[in-house]
Amino acid sequence: MESPLRLQGSVALITGAASGIGRAIALRFAHEGADIAIADLNVEGGQAVAGEIQALGRTARVYRLDVANPDECRAVIERADADFGKLDILVNNAGIGHPRNLLDLTPEQWDQTFAVNTRGVFFCTQAAARLMIPRKRGKIINLASIAARMNGPQMIDYSASKAAVVSITQSTAKALAPHGITVNALAPGIVDTPLWRQLDREWAEIEGIPIGEMWKRRVAMIPLGRAEQPEDVAGVAAFLASKDADYMTGQTLHIEGGLVMV
Numbered sequence: 001m002e003s004p005l006r007l008q009g010s011v012a013l014i015t016g017a018a019s020g021i022g023r024a025i026a027l028r029f030a031h032e033g034a035d036i037a038i039a040d041l042n043v044e045g046g047q048a049v050a051g052e053i054q055a056l057g058r059t060a061r062v063y064r065l066d067v068a069n070p071d072e073c074r075a076v077i078e079r080a081d082a083d084f085g086k087l088d089i090l091v092n093n094a095g096i097g098h099p100r101n102l103l104d105l106t107p108e109q110w111d112q113t114f115a116v117n118t119r120g121v122f123f124c125t126q127a128a129a130r131l132m133i134p135r136k137r138g139k140i141i142n143l144a145s146i147a148a149r150m151n152g153p154q155m156i157d158y159s160a161s162k163a164a165v166v167s168i169t170q171s172t173a174k175a176l177a178p179h180g181i182t183v184n185a186l187a188p189g190i191v192d193t194p195l196w197r198q199l200d201r202e203w204a205e206i207e208g209i210p211i212g213e214m215w216k217r218r219v220a221m222i223p224l225g226r227a228e229q230p231e232d233v234a235g236v237a238a239f240l241a242s243k244d245a246d247y248m249t250g251q252t253l254h255i256e257g258g259l260v261m262v
């Protein structure tokens, strides 16, 4: 018997879906039958992903969004809900990171990391919850990171912002559970995306090592013996967004090849 598409008829809004993990989640959800709202600062990249989704026979629309701006989060989520006629799934994926030495990290850099990675997650969640609560259903998935537990000395702000995402996942899961809405998080490891390539370049400069060296060192630590691909994350995201995960909430699932065994 052929298995049914897991997300047939659902509508998902995915932040940061123009690239990397967000793009892979968007494509996987579309494969599973969902229509997709792509919300990203990078509209051109978003349109390319929308084209790939449309080629799969699903609907995709692109919205320019800076998740660091709570008013924009609300406006875009309400607009997408009106355009698609509903919103079943929110994936808070947009995120940034830069390696910086302890003595160099500025208050502005700290605030920017938190504005995107942490405040963005909460205010998109709040905007989606306003729509989902009266409907008594919804699934919210946040991108945390292995960095929430495996701290690096040069990722202080990033690690703290992702630990806060784990905490927000748990407290919003409790707040939304009585309304039939689940909130869970994904914690990927060393994923081959444009973000990691940028981290690698910046690390090379800070450490005075060749480009590619930090990536090589990190991948060598992974028990499963290979770099993580965005699709490794997308499959678990599709599970969390599906009915199969209806009884899970407040959880952070680690997808990192065995780097941190919890």
Ligand SMILES: NC(=O)c1ccc[n+]([C@@H]2O[C@H](COP(=O)([O-])OP(=O)(O)OC[C@H]3O[C@@H](n4cnc5c(N)ncnc54)[C@H](O)[C@@H]3O)[C@@H](O)[C@H]2O)c1
Binding pocket: 015, 016, 017, 018, 019, 020, 021, 022, 039, 040, 041, 042, 045, 065, 066, 067, 068, 093, 094, 095, 096, 097, 116, 143, 144, 145, 146, 147, 187, 188, 189, 190, 191, 192, 193, 194, 195, 196
């Ligand atoms: N790559 C990894 O190894 C890794 C590991 C763990 C967690 N993560 C997390 O996964 C998520 C996706 O990372 P990625 O590696 O795919 O990164 P990426 O840089 O490839 O993609 C991030 C996307 O987010 C968008 N974006 C950035 N700032 C934004 C903002 N203010 N508003 C809206 N969109 C914005 C970018 O335009 C881009 O399309 C991030 O939250 C990241 O922290 C990544």
